[in-house]
Amino acid sequence: MKPWACLTLLALGACGGGGPSSPGPVPTPAPVALLVVSAETGQPVSGVAVSSSGGAPVTTNGAGNATLSLNTGSDLRLEAPGFFVRNTLYRGDPRLTLWPERADAGAAFVQELVFNQLIADGAVTRPITGVTFVPMGGLREDAAIRQVHERAAATLNAVVGDVIGYGVALTAPPGSLAIEVKVDANDPFLGQNTGLQAVTRIVQQRNRIMSGSITFRRISDAGLLQLVSHEMGHAFGLGHPSQAGLMSPSTIGNFTDFTAAEKLEMRVMLQRLPGTRPPDDDRAAAVSSAGSRTMVVGCGSEAAP
Ligand SMILES: [Zn+2]
Known part of the structure; x- marks a missing residue:
């Protein structure tokens, strides 16, 4: 009997299946x-x-x-x-x-802000760890620029900091993803879009934000609190709604804080699995197979919607 038992074990091993992973009988509800x-x-x-x-x-x-x-x-x-x-x-x-549907936070607004195609690929896309903005190049020694970025990070933390902490540091601490911040007038995207002041690139994997960068055209752009806060909103997965607010491309410069509607959606996003689809469907979110991709959004005085 022993040789047969051994053969059976080998066969199971070769197939890589069976055992605990086999679907058992469906339990009674x-x-x-x-x-x-x-x-x-x-x-x-x-x-x-x-x-x-x-x-x-x-x-x-x-x-x-x-x-x-x-x-x-x-x-x-x-x-x-x-x-x-x-x-x-x-x-x-x-x-x-x-998920509340309000007069100031209706389906069209949620579609543009949350289920956007700029950063989010049409599904809830957000960080699942802390986020550290890492100044690069000449920004590393610029105390004034750093102060602006710390104020913008504090704006985000006031909304989501109890779950997803935002910070500014020369190196991202363990467990935090890094978003590099730099000034580069020769950035190819900014070169093609001469009216824009900044471009944010977000690497997402299965609708989780993994890394990214914010590139400003000029050092003066990197010191604009409204613009910096807006770019950091993209680093939470937010798009470009047409409704006036910090994230609307047509009202950048008028807001230093997120609107009540924007804050509501950010809080709800934290309560949803990455990959949740509109209007509020997470049935396939946990098995989403969307691979790694880099999303690019340009912002500034002539930002496209
Ligand atoms: Zn933008």
């Missing part, structure tokens, strides 16, 4: 008491129609609870007035957030 809250306030949302696998919806009660029979991996659809329809999977966490 069990009742799960879901809690549905607003991604903006964290408060329970009542009256949400929650359904799974095309079944009859269950409506959340005044405490935001609805009980459905689910397996890990069951699909969920949540619909409520004032929020974008959410499609997700039950991943073991009974607490589910809904």
